[in-house]
Amino acid sequence: MANENVELMRGEPEIAIRKLAIPIMISMLLTASYNIVDGIWVAGLGQAAIAGIGFVTPIFMILNGFSVGLGNGATSSISRAVGARNHEGASKSATHSLLIFLVASILLTLIFLIIQEPLLIAYGASGQSLAEGIKYGTPLFMGLFAFMFANGGSGILRGEGDMKRAMYAIIVSVILNFILDPIFIYVLNLGSAGASLATIMSSIGSAIVIMYWILIKKDTYVDVTFKGFKFESHIARDILKVGIPSSLDMLMMSIAMSFYLIFISSVGGEYGIAAFTSGQRLYLFGIMPLTAVGSAVAAVSGSSYGANNWEYLSRTHTYGTKFAMIIAIAILLILVIFAPQLSMIFAYTPETAPLIPEITNFLRIASFGLLLVGIGMPSSFMYQGIGRGTTSLIWTIIRELIFTVSFTYIFGIILNWGLTGIWVGLAIGRILASILNFIYAKYTLKKLKTIMN
Template sequence: MENKNEKTNSRIEMITGDPKRAIRKLSFPMMLIMILVISYQVVDSIWIAGLGADALAALGFITPLYMIIVGLGQGLGAGSTSLIARSIGKKDHETASNAGMHAILITAVLSIVLPAILLLFLNNILIAMGASLVLNLATEYGQIVFIGSFALLFNLVGSSILRAEGDMKRATYAIALTSILNMIIAPLFIYTLNMGIKGAAVATVLSSTIAAIAIFYWILVKKDTYITFKLEKFHFNMDIIRDILVVTVPASVEQFIMSVLAIGINWILVMVAGTTAVAVYTAGWRIVSFGIIPALAIETGVLTVAGIAYGARNYKNLKISCNYGIKLGVLISIILAAVTYIFAPNIAWLFSYSANSADLTPMIAEFLRIFCVFFIAIPFGLASTAVFQAAGKGTTSLIMVIIRDLIMSLSVAYLLGVILGWGEQGVYWGIVIGVIIGSAISYLYFRLFLRRLDNEKADEVNLANQKKEKISDS
């Protein structure tokens, strides 16, 4: 028991100490987690690409819908992390524990409601997205992954609870097991068992379930976390629900917006170049996901560290966490962008190795070279919105994402791709330009937010000094 307490205390000391060190300690394991997650998504795409461009396009149409579930899980994880981190900053163990238990309760409800809605309207949604030519393939894949999405939701929320108290090791173990297992069994289900695209879906659900069991054991059975998960200590509290949802809903809507963006881009691509362009975008975006892993991982670290700083009213550390996160993200992203640009044709071949998809190689390579600029711009926007989430300003974070991904990216993509007639290249450049402008706006607003916090703290100090002077005069 003493050893458990020592480990817990060391994690809490780490995330409440030097913000730069804490971000590194949280971000680099998170990068490994995300690399593993994206790896098995990429490997899935590679195996599915062997079935032909239609199967890859079907995956592309389901991905935005699947991302709605991912978005809700990540949003709930962000809401839980924000409240737990702020509670740790205030040294309020009871609220931190209750927040974790409320997050599990919300996850259980979402695991039933959300898949039911998606399955009920799946065919209609796919047809509206322009997936008529690959409707059967998309339906086969979608039905299975939506039914098994309970495991994904629990993984996302459970790992967020572990990260909120600095426990990155076990979250990494669970995801590593999921990813490696999926990479191994996916080709067996797809080709050996001759299940085709349905086999890829079954492999995804099965591997996610294994990770969910591991996380369930750690936080609800073994009970060696800082947060106490004991049913007798659970007190249903609408204030905690509201506090979690204040960040969860906007953060989930942010991910929903990403899904809307993907649906919109697919629709524009079908309009200007057909379903082959959707296959290119699907394959290319999986590689782009690798390039933005550093920014996403650092965003997660900033969320925890900034949440603790905000809870402790340490605005200096709040500023340090965001600026350091941006610098670290940009540095790593420049290196990845250069590697991607140089080896784009080689990477593209992975998605076009079969006779059914050989024509996609030059198109995917061109896509990757355009999106190298995207890697470098995204850290500014992600680190800034992480600070808003950490401070419980979920609506502000949402507004920044709407500006970046809907108002800017989608509209510029339509302008260049359709109105100016630049085709799929115009669509790709439109996304990149929109993200550059949107990320700049988010960073500038973060600076204004920080200035306002400094002014508020200065006013409080002045007021306290005035009270002291009055007491001393009397």
Template sequence: MENKNVKLMRGNPETAVRKLAIPIMISMILTASYNIIDGIWIAGLGEVAIAAVGFVTPIFMILNGVSVGLGNGATSSISRFIGAQDKENVNESAMHSLLIFLVASILLTIFLLLIQEPVLKLYGAKGAALTQAIQYGTPLFGGLIAFIFANGASGILRGEGDMKRAMYAVVVSVILNAIFDPIFIYTLNLKVAGAAYATILSSLISAVVILYWIVIKKDTYAEIDFKKFRFKTKMTKDILKVGIPASLDMVMMSIAVAFYLAFIAQINGDYGIAVYTSGQRLYLFVLMPLTAIGSAVTTVVGSAYGAKNGDYISRAHKYGSKLGILFGLVTTILLVLFADPLSTMFAYTPETAYLIPGIVLFLRVATLSLPLTGAGMASSFFYQGIGKGFLSLFFTILREIIFAVSLTYYFGIVLDMGLLGIWIGLALGRSIASAINYFAGRYTIKKIREDIGT
């Protein structure tokens, strides 16, 4: 009997995108709450601690981005083989993905631990902020294997449409993180390092749960049997042709954030960094529903592409884009209306209350790009679904570096508009690039349909 998740992927594309997006959305919102929860507890440690974590954020984006990116590579590969009804290669793809996760964990842990201090200094961290940034980053990067396997193994489940169990593992992980944070930060007096330990331990538990389902319990569509495993270069390339550019996606965003931090530090020092870091936590949080919709588009488009169904590819992309615009619009309205109370979550002490007006301004300006970003996200993930990972990466570079960095510099530095100019540059740059991304996606789909004749 056909797996119910696989059946959903092969059915009505609008229904599939909607039903697959909901559990991914919940999972990603909960995952994003790691940073929200950490930020709330860290706020009690003062401005320097907030700024220290802000300096680590771009490097952390690399860490998290690689884990998510490699998971996306697994999702794209598995979903395309499912669409082509090639069960043997579904199994091979899953096993090769696990091997890739292991190797990436080892290499990236060593790399990040070596570069963190010089990179933090490059971002402008110094004195107490640098010391606390290293205290936070070292355990975070040392426990990278937890992130890689938690997000990567989730990608295997997403590839076969099993979004709910990936969500369940995240629920447990987030609840544990919320419990561990105050214990590690305050009770054990580990301060900023405590937030990192709490996050790593929670992620490790999530990874163990998912790997239990895939490797031990063996009740997934992909069948894992390492006795039958034979390394195949072609399969590895199939996963990495999406996994590498999807990982570099976050690296490009991290590079962009490094520019933003440099501009902000030049304008307003630690105050500006603290404002941006706090506001960015909420921005990344509300970005999760849009990313979830995009992830669902990847799975459905991948299956349709494997089945050579041009109509389903087009409908999945168009529906995902509409859904992204809707969610982006609703989220923007809520952030603008409730910017004041939301800002107090990150500045609730007498020592940090002066940050509130700055955070409010960030939320009311920088997030205006979210509706068009929704369409752009669906389009970027569409490219991952058809195995064109480097095209997805190109549009990230276009959005975050070519447009957003250029315009933040222009409005914030050249026109001397200060932090307001930075926020305007972010909103305008991301909006323009996302619109270009959507129309490019529609053109690509037109060419695909001409090639396959559906």
């Protein structure tokens, strides 16, 4: 199976993207269901709990972003070695990746536990929403190792094209989360903390499954062993040159999210935060299929770049963009047409029912940002695939911190359009930045043509 995955990565890029993207898509939709399921159960705890968890969201994005980012670093390093037919190099990259995951999880756990309360207060959390945020956040930060090895381990599997087993591990965690959420939240009466504990226990299950395949069953393409292990700094640098910028992608988006929360809180208070938090869950769920296509593009781009095949690299980007655009249009139609019905998922109690109009408003405006994110996202993932993580990071900064934050402030605060203005700013900022990102990606490919041919 491992060799079949590797040959798929080295074959026709259009076929590879389709076959790799579908299991990644299923995996990411299932992963996004964590937030959906948490949101459904937490909605029964009231508006303060919803807002408290909303304030934790940007911090959790940083936490989860480091695990996903380092996993992307592993994917890029391993896939380039696969393309270059360097089995030993791919195995060394996987081994060094696991060591990096361990060190990072220890350091980041300590940092997040220290900074969580000051950050929540800075975002505008106070009183009951602050208490709920701390109850939800503390277990998440203590369980960072679970996310690190689950997401990072998935990155190792993606690097060798083994998307199906990465999907199977996610299925295990989603089933566990579905079972544990109501038990921890209501049966054990743990409230908000129960939602995060269920997520952590589910991630531990996923990490155990992946580590079993890699370290015990040893039926992966990469051969991970710590016997006679020798640290090689150039391999660690190769992983981190994509892993760190990719991790900082989430940090930049979290900083942008902090601005959004401040703007929303100033014009809509706890009501606005609760509406945004609920709508954002659906938006993030909708963006997952696009991220899946991007992840497939990253793996196939890395293999094409490692094989020094410019034609395959260009075809990978072109097809990935078309594929993502088709999916983006379908998702946009669903979110816009069924916005009222989808809003009721998170506002089914008498206390939260007043949120439905604003969640609907958010979905019918902000979701238009997805339309052009479909051409920007494959471009960013292509940069990661060829080892240019910093370029991907720069475009995240341009999209979220420069364009989107600016437009949300202009429409929501300066023009005094309130919450509607902020939703408009989210859409316009992401659309304009994605167009520019696509243009730059084509320019990058044109320059690479002279180098690779």
